[in-house]
Amino acid sequence: MNANAIAPAVPARPARRLPPELNIFLVLIGICIVFEILGWVFQGQSFLGNTQRLSIMILQVSVIGVIAIGVTQVIISGGIDLSSGSVVGATAMVAMSVGQIATDRAVYPHLTDLPAIVPIMVGLLIGLGCGAVNGALVAYTRIPPFIATLGMMVTARGFAKWYTKGQPISFPTDGFAAIGQGLNPVWIFLLVAAIMHVVLRYTRYGKYTYAIGANPQAARVTGINVERHIVKIYAVAGLLAGLAGIMVAARGLTAQAGMGAMYELDAIAMAVIGGVSLTGGRGSILGTMIGMIIFGVIISGFTFLRLDAYYQEMIKGAIIVAAVIADMHRQRKRIKKS
């Protein structure tokens, strides 16, 4: 490793080179074609030629997709975030508790029918707070990110359970519920993805993130305040997990302490499928988006093919690993050639 590694990683590439996301995009196309063919053979209808199916493919993964965007930049910086699923649970509970209509089951009977901005801001702040704590632990105590965020994972889940002693919170106001209705989660996801794409690719924040992931020592030498930037990275990831918590509560019209369980692993899997390197320094929002769509396509495809429920998870696991192998293989071939 040398200081060259921190040269602005993505934008500086010569334009004529194919984008690294192309590989995984081809895997996605391949999976779609397989489902399309199987669809005609076994179901006598098109898999992709159905707008409702196309929208559910994205809708069902857009909440985890928002988390995956946040996790992507954490992984690019060389870290990991295991707490996002639990942060979803915690923010869903707290946001919903100030987003209820007046019923006799309201958590705060005097805080009902508030405008939607209140639960949204409360949820985002809690997410941001959890993320900032993660970041501070990683940056200043030097404990491994795996452990710091594992601590948050356990604590935030415990908080979510304690908050109402395990009782679910339901009956949101129409304004709050609107966030999760129809295709709104998809639009929110696309907006977040677009912003983070620009931020990672074209701003100083993004360049620092890639630099720290590629070589933290070199990054420090070039004058980057590594600690402060790491706090920011985890805080943004927490903020997005908080947003996901708001979305999942609004979508289900309920908040439950167990919400978001295992989301962190799906989010990490989406990023890794999308070519984000777990060793840091490499990856992109675009890649993660493709990884996320692969998840959505697989879930819808299985139901479409009426695959027995008992086989689905086994095959899903195999596809995840196979997709990454295919991607790595093509990457390596390309590096050899160049």
Add this chain to the structure above:
Amino acid sequence: MRKTLITVALGSSLMASAVSAETIGVSMAVFDDNFLTVLRNGMIDHAATLDGVELQVEDAQNDVGKQLSQVQNFIAGGVDAIIVNPVDTDATVAISQAASNAGIPLVYVNRQPVNVDELPENQAFVASDEKESGTLQTQEVCRLLKEKGTTEASIVVIMGELSNQAARMRTQDIKDVIATPECSFMTIVEEQTANWSRTQGADLMTNWLSAGVSFDAVISNNDEMAIGAIQSLKSSGLSMDDVIVAGIDGTQDALASMAAGDLDLSVFQNASGQGHGAVDAALSLSRGEKVENRVYVPFELVTPENLAKYQALN
């Protein structure tokens, strides 16, 4: 691995509380489950009305090893009786042995232990007969379809977690009812899991609709998934009058959905009644009284007609 880490992280540091008049140690499979929370609160509320009865409630966090440690800690702490809501119904032999070696009465609640027929004298099982729930549910769907004059009915089944006994039983109940001559006009066209979750139920339904599956009734292993299915059906612009949706549990959200005319029926499992029954059984056993090997709290069918009665509960 995650579970193991949690266990390691939190440890099983259980303090033996000062033994008062009568202490009952309770190990719940998991705290953050709606139904089990109502059950747990049923126990706590009932114990609060009894003089000199103290409950010590622990969360086993879905970890078999943790649950066994909790039971051993209860024994070490000298409780008068133990109530266990098993994490894994196949892992109860060790729990029964530990309690019976110590001579402490044990009551299993809600989930049927694998050794239910070999339980010693001072152990009992309090629950609802799972066989009833899916049967009541499917028979009512069958009756409603007949009432509509349907002669050939397609059914979609939304299953709970595939490894869960209740999910398997309830799904089997559906098939058993359909196998009877009165209800043989019903056919299952789709059968998938949504892991007890509302959002997954909604996603599954949308996936079905987009695959062009058509059906007359939705039978779901629980209310949450049924509500999710309803959300999808409505956002696809389908009229809730044309399709029968059936859940199980009778949760408050389900009752609200029924009041809105969306959910057609549910089956109420009296969680609080089970908690109540478990505490009573534990106390009787600790006082040396005889208790039936199985104490069943009946399931109850919830329809728009008797809805009001259940809205007042919980």
